[in-house]
Amino acid sequence: AGLPAATEPAPRARRGDRDEPTAPAALVLQHSVIRRGPPAAGLRLAA
Secondary structure (H helix, E strand, O other): OOOOHHHHHHHHHHHHHHOOOOOHHHHHHHHHHHOOOOHHHHHHOOO
């Protein structure tokens, strides 16, 4: 409860994501970017 937001799991239904397991928001965002485009584009955005 007292943890920083960065370490808390992301809500399941956030941003209209499909039924995916809870994960840190950064991972959810990175995975969604990679799924929507070439892996190279996702890596550049994540870098």
